[in-house]
Amino acid sequence: MKNLKIAGVPEHFNLPWHLCIENGDFVKHDIALEWTDVPEGTGKLCQMLRDGETDIAVILTEGIIKDIVAGNTSKIAQIYVQSPLIWGIHVGAKSPFETIDDLENKIVAISRYGSGSHLMAFVNAENEGWDTANLRFEIINTLDGAVDALTAGTADYFMWEHFMTKPIVDKGIFRRVGDCPTPWPSFVIAVRNEVLENDPEAIEKVLEIINSKTSTFKQIPGIDSQLAERYNQKQDDINEWLNLTRWSQTKPDKITFDKIQEQLLDLSIINNTIPFESLAT
Structure with missing residues (x-):
């Protein structure tokens, strides 16, 4: 065996x-x-x-x-x-952010450096015409960590697979302000x-x-x-x-x-x- x-x-x-x-x-x-x-x-x-x-x-x-x-x-x-992969772009339910444009230069929650949530922040920034040098990150490790960070305001937005995060959106914990599909x-x-x-x-x-x-x-x-x-x-x-x-x-x-x-x-x-x-x- x-x-x-x-x-x-x-x-x-x-x-x-x-x-x-x-x-x-x-x-x-x-x-x-x-x-x-x-x-x-x-x-x-x-x-x-x-x-x-x-x-x-x-x-x-x-x-x-x-x-x-x-x-x-x-x-x-x-x-x-x-x-x-369709990456949902999420904010805390009580955050003031309403659109993707509102997230320029804001803090991104990422599971860790080199993760998809980290790398796709660059893809999204490029799509939006933002300066990627201004991206700032908060490491949250897991989806539960992202819930804590967006709820507490220690990070401003979080990118994760659209459907896996939908139950959190449905519960009113996250709001989704847009999607960012991978170009590969x-x-x-x-x-x-x-x-x-x-x-x-x-x-x-x-x-x-x-x-x-x-x-x-x-x-x-x-x-x-x-x-x-x-x-x-x-x-x-x-x-x-x-x-x-x-x-x-x-x-x-x-x-x-x-x-x-x-x-x-x-x-x-x-x-x-x-x-x-x-x-x-």
Whole structure:
């Protein structure tokens, strides 16, 4: 039995992994895949790959590219979700801010540096024509930390996935003043280089199994109800999210990922680009 560790955020995008694990799909192929939920998000996942705490990470595209460029000895093995991630831009319910324009030069709550909430603040600022040099950040670690910071006023706005934060909006804790979709595929599967070199057949089998699940995921009977129950979502919201989400079963391609690096360079998220062969398998 080959033991492998995998980590990702506790969000609806990753239900296909949990179903495969619960159904014993990996064990049938002599792979013991141990999942770890990481509510802190991409910055924490990058650190786990660096430290060998996980072998595989289901991770935001921009975050892992930034970290590989910065020296993380991992590679992107596959695109996991092709569709953009829709980042809701949130303020505290009692804050004076009404529009995205009101947030220029205000303090952004981020889970940690290098996280999606950090990097997408640059994308949003660029979209709005703001000077990214004026961005200021408050580290809040988790979604609960963001609730505390926006409620107390120690941060002014917070960017997180639209549908995962919608229950907090519905409860009147956050207000959403806009959305900011990623200009690239949202999630990829990254693997530590050591694991790619030592266990290539096991990694290929893991990808084959998850691809089989994601290719038919939307056709699973009652999957919308299961998602709504597991992730505390309204069924209408889940159905909207399912309509917007497209999983991928494809390897990274050089043209797309060279372009993403150029976009990140233009945003000053990375200081240089690296060859595609150093970034992806």
